[in-house]
Amino acid sequence: MLTFEEKQAIIESYPELTRKDVSMKRVNYHYLDSKFDKTVVVQHLHPNGNAFVYVADIPGYEPDGRGLVNVREASEAELRQVIEDAIKGLSESNDDREPVEEVWRDGNNSKLELKEELDAWNVYHGLNLEDSFGDYQEAVDYLKEEGFRKVGDDGVIE
Structure with missing residues (x-):
């Protein structure tokens, strides 16, 4: 420390x-x-x-x-x-940066996408909206509770 x-x-x-x-x-x-x-x-x-x-x-x-x-x-x-x-x-204001888009996978290799859109954090299964959240942490907590883990830029599950 x-x-x-x-x-x-x-x-x-x-x-x-x-x-x-x-x-x-x-x-x-x-x-x-x-x-x-x-x-x-x-x-x-x-x-x-x-x-x-x-x-x-x-x-x-x-x-x-x-x-x-x-x-x-x-x-x-x-x-x-x-x-x-x-x-x-x-x-950076929200207008200055690129919106976040992340891929999440579970143990069965099912894929969900987390996208920041219009001040909301939306979880998609393909083109279908699965759920929407008010902030990033709420969305992440939901994904983790459902057994999903984030896929890094290198394609490796974190």
Whole structure:
């Protein structure tokens, strides 16, 4: 596990982030050029090494109800990746980026497609709409509960 000082040095290597000290010796880091009301990228970096990064609606992460993932046990590479993804997520409006399209398969090799369309996350079986969700994480939870796993860009099931 990286120490507080190591995490702080990594986070502060991103000049686009602005430090703000908060209570109990914790530190937040904001991305002031965010295209959204939300500006916090790193929340509550604590001297014990605990911290959270805002990744709501960023595919590939499983955030809590506040849109945060815990990075207490993250390696340097993992911490850098999640910070870069968070900054990118806050710097792109939905109009600026390509909509997400993912393939998911189950143990029987059945295929479902997850597509982001008009602020909804739709699951398709072929051309048929199977279900629709309000956010990415809801759709992912449904797919996992049904026994499906995401197929990576390389065609390998993750």
